[in-house]
Amino acid sequence: MRVIFNLAWKSVLNRKTTALLVVLTVAISVVLLLGVERIRTQAKASFANTISGTDLIIGARSGQVNLLLYSVFRIGNATNNIDWQSFQKFAHHKAVSWAIPISLGDSHRGFRVMGTNQDYFTHYRYGRKQPLTFQAGKPFKGLFDAVIGSDVAKKLGYQIGSKIIIAHGISDVGFSRHDNLPFTVVGILKPTGTPVDKTVHVSLPAIKAIHVGWESGAHIGATPSANTLKQHSFAPQQITAMLIGLKSKIQTFALQRTVNNYRQEPLSAIMPGVALHELWSMMSVAEQALTTISAFVVIAGLLGMLSSLLTSLQERRREMAILRAMGARPNHIFALLISEASLLTFTGILLGLLLLYALLTIVSPLIEQSYGIVIDFTGISNYEWHLIAYIQLAGIIIGVIPALRAYRQSLSDGMTIRL
Known part of the structure; x- marks a missing residue:
């Protein structure tokens, strides 16, 4: 068998250009298949890591995915707000360790x-369970102080002391801006790879203060100056949602049931982990589509290798006949073609793995910056090893077709071949 592999290696080296093209085709297939798998698993992990340590999210009555999207991912809008008294009631509940109010809309x-x-x-x-840390500055303290995420600072070029104007609503247009009430950036958070990086954080009293004169949703009343507003104290009347941490995980379901049955106003309490799982399940169609496309690319690469082997086989009939004349048996010819296919597939897999890690080194910072997906440089997982084994096995099976043809031809060709 060692002689067969040595002969296969020399045969591959004798056809460098063709062999290199086959190896590159297999390598690109491996890069795409494993790359999609790596990004898929890391995206799922980053999705799940967006929030941790929070036991319940409470918001107005709605579906749990919708509540998760607007409270954690800042996507969409709440169906309604929560009364501040309701927040205080559950924040001081005997089972609650801490509570974070959230107000969105600007x-x-x-x-x-x-x-x-x-x-x-x-x-x-x-x-x-990593805490938020500051790249520069400190948390807001004054009424018109703001803490911004790393993406906000980077894309807009903000630094400590920069002035920013908040707009009423999601559409930042001229007539909706609170032009006379600028905020000062007092803190910049370190990158987290989560929606926190794309968020401007201000105090709840500030949200109340900038909407004086905007009670109907439009600027129809007089807005006092910043100095005037600073002389007053503002207490929130409503918030969008609240994040809850419990003293004991055992009390999660009991408090969730209490919130869902709350009679003062319709509320929903969701567990972030369960909602994240449901959200990811909704995206499984796209996930499966990417995997299917990658699999077809691998199949196309292996078919390209088959085409190359069959094409070269016609040109190598005299070579096979010479080997037969030197004492090689038909099963040796069969084993030689199988070995060549295995060697080309194995080399393509090795090159693909090297290209994959080199590519991840280059693009992972860009993916983290653009999409918040952190790609860890881990070893090959068990599932990826299985994928590699399947590709190697498929390469061997592909080699059977030209090997059978060479086996049959070597029995009849002899030294005089009809070319």
């Missing part, structure tokens, strides 16, 4: 503005 140059309090910077966790 924006700044395409980025969502979120009103909250100091507990957000203390208790909010993402990833593997």
Whole structure:
């Protein structure tokens, strides 16, 4: 068998150009298949790591996916608000360890503005229960202080001390801006790879203050100056949602049932992990489509290798006849073609793995910056090893077709071949 592999290696080297094209085809197929699998699994992990350590999310009565989207991912809008008294009731519940209020509805140059309090910077966790940390500055303290995410600072070029104008609603247009009430950037958060990076954070009293004169949703009343507003204290009347951390995980279902049956107003309490699983299940169609496309690319690459082997086989009939004349048996010819196909597939897989990790090194920072998906440089998983084994096995099976043809031809060709 060792002699067969040595002969197969020399035969491949004798056809460098053709062999190189076959290897590149297999390598590109491996890069696409494993690359899609790696990005799929890392995207799923990043999705799940957007929020951690939060036991319940409470919002107005709606579906759990909708509540998760607007409260965590800042996508869409709430069906209704929560009364501030309801927040205080559940924040002081005996089972609750901490509670974070969230108020949404405004924006700044395409980025969502979120009103909250100091507990957000203390208790909010993402990833593997990682806390929010500051790249520069500190949490907001004054009425018109703002803390911005890393993407906001990078894309808009903001630094500590920069002035920003918040707009009423999601559409940042001239007539909806609070032009006379600029905020000052006092803190910039470190990148998290989550929607936090794309959020402008202000205090709940600030949200109340900038909407003086906007009670009907339009600017129809007089808006006091910033100095005038600073002399007053503003207490929120409503919020969009609240994040809850419990003293004990055992109390999760009991509190969820209490919230869902709350009679003062219709509320929903969801568990982030369950809602994330449901959200990812809704995206499974696109996930399966990507995997299917990758599989077809691998099949196309292997068919390209088959075409190359069959084409070269016609030109190598004299070579096979010479090997037969030197004592090679038909089964040796069969094994030689199988070995060549295996060698080309194996080399293509190795090259594909090298290209994959080189490509991930280059594009992973771009993917993290653009889409918030953190790609960890881990070893090959068990599932990826199975995919590699399937590709190798498919390469061997593909080699059977030209090997059978060579086997039959070697029995009849002899030294005089009809070319």
